[in-house]
Amino acid sequence: MTGAVAHSFSRWEWSRARFPLFGEQYRAEIDALALRRGNGKFERINRVRVKFPPTDNNRIGTSYTSMCGTLVRIEIERATGTLRIAKAYSVFECGKALVPEVVMGQAQGGFAMGVGYALLETLPPFEGGPGNGQWNLGQYLVARGSDLPLHDLEIEMLPPLTPDEPPKGMAEVVMVPVVPAILNAIFDATGRRFQSLPVTTSLLKGVLA
Amino acid sequence: MTKLSLTINGRAYGPVEVRDELSMNDFLREYLGMTGTKFGCGAAQCLSCAVIVDDPDGTSCTSPTCIASAASFDGKTIRTVEGLARDGELSELQKAFIRHFAFQCGYCTAGFLNEGQVLLERLAKAPVKRADLESTIAEALDGHICRCTGYVKYHEAVRDVILADSRRYLVANQ
Ligand code: FES
Ligand code: FES
Numbered sequence: 001m002t003g004a005v006a007h008s009f010s011r012w013e014w015s016r017a018r019f020p021l022f023g024e025q026y027r028a029e030i031d032a033l034a035l036r037r038g039n040g041k042f043e044r045i046n047r048v049r050v051k052f053p054p055t056d057n058n059r060i061g062t063s064y065t066s067m068c069g070t071l072v073r074i075e076i077e078r079a080t081g082t083l084r085i086a087k088a089y090s091v092f093e094c095g096k097a098l099v100p101e102v103v104m105g106q107a108q109g110g111f112a113m114g115v116g117y118a119l120l121e122t123l124p125p126f127e128g129g130p131g132n133g134q135w136n137l138g139q140y141l142v143a144r145g146s147d148l149p150l151h152d153l154e155i156e157m158l159p160p161l162t163p164d165e166p167p168k169g170m171a172e173v174v175m176v177p178v179v180p181a182i183l184n185a186i187f188d189a190t191g192r193r194f195q196s197l198p199v200t201t202s203l204l205k206g207v208l209a
Numbered sequence: 210m211t212k213l214s215l216t217i218n219g220r221a222y223g224p225v226e227v228r229d230e231l232s233m234n235d236f237l238r239e240y241l242g243m244t245g246t247k248f249g250c251g252a253a254q255c256l257s258c259a260v261i262v263d264d265p266d267g268t269s270c271t272s273p274t275c276i277a278s279a280a281s282f283d284g285k286t287i288r289t290v291e292g293l294a295r296d297g298e299l300s301e302l303q304k305a306f307i308r309h310f311a312f313q314c315g316y317c318t319a320g321f322l323n324e325g326q327v328l329l330e331r332l333a334k335a336p337v338k339r340a341d342l343e344s345t346i347a348e349a350l351d352g353h354i355c356r357c358t359g360y361v362k363y364h365e366a367v368r369d370v371i372l373a374d375s376r377r378y379l380v381a382n383q
Contacts, residue, residue, distance in 0.1 A: 104310075105313060108358070137250045142356065143358065144352075144360070145350055145351050150361055
């Protein structure tokens with residue numbers, strides 16, 4: 001077996017199906033499956049039973065996709081590895097903003113959280129990590145005002161795609177692109193691709209030395 | 210036990226006997242019921258618990274209450290967030306925070322208000338140049354953590370209050 005492609009559907013619960021496979025009934029939370037052997041073509045495995053989550057689940061809430069993109073300009077001090085975000089721009093679309101001021105606050109907050117995730121928040125798993133209940137803000141470093149381009153952070157909220165577009169959730173998406181934007185900028189500046197987070201000052205110093 | 214007397218928001222409290230290990234934060238929140246002052250990290254890292262201490266020499270600064278004993282505030286004059294409004298009217302800074310939607314959960318707000326208030330009073334005595342204003346505000350507020358996080362809006366709100374009365378807070382003509 002050299003490849004598998006699956007499809008599933010979620011409505012607060014995943015679709016489920018059974019597939020005859022290797023003389024057994026393979027059950028999974030997917031509704032379509034195709035497999036490839038060797039260099040051959042993908043072949044669909046016909047499902048024998050399928051169950052989709054009830055449409056009644058829709059009353060739990062409907063989510064729509066908001067989009068966000070971020071650009072950052074960074075400066076890294078060669079001697080110390082200290083990184084400063086000199087300027088940043090985020091742009092997003094979230095349908096009709098019910099309270100635009102709160103939406104902007106969320107977007108600015110998300111930017112700060114992205115910065116913390118990319119550069120500061122070391123959270124190792126297991127005994128020595130924050131799970132031991134002993135960590136506090138002296139050890140778990142979160143972004144402070146001085147980690148942000150406080151007066152060079154431009155955030156643009158695009159108008160709804162259509163006049164009747166419903167409000168869409170945007171509280172998390174505004175954080176996401178900040179991280180790759182910073183990592184790409186670090187790559188631009190240092191030639192080094194970091195594969196794990198956070199990229200701390202000492203890691204940067206190591207790369208520049 | 211220590212006998213504690215102090216002035217909070219212009220009103221005298223005490224003398225009252227307090228256990229030596231009682232924190233100032235507990236004294237305010239649990240004894241006096243003044244819950245505007247928050248308790249966050251309890252480790253002098255976030256300043257959500259900061260109050261204003263007015264020194265006899267006329268200067269003021271903020272001070273965390275989480276790691277300080279109540280007894281260490283004996284004889285001091287302090288202000289808490291409950292004291293910022295005058296005669297039922299919010300302070301300029303409080304109004305600006307609301308106008309800017311600066312806070313979300315509000316947990317850090319009392320600390321930011323006190324810090325901003327101290328900054329305003331300091332600038333009224335020693336104005337700065339417009340060119341130095343951004344860094345002055347940023348440095349003043351930097352000890353405070355807002356996890357929601359309203360750093361940009363807090364910064365803008367404080368700047369707004371200063372620019373609205375620039376003759377008071379900024380060095381003239383430059
Ligand atoms: S609660 Fe006092 S500094 Fe965080
Ligand atoms: S408003 Fe929630 S922590 Fe600042």
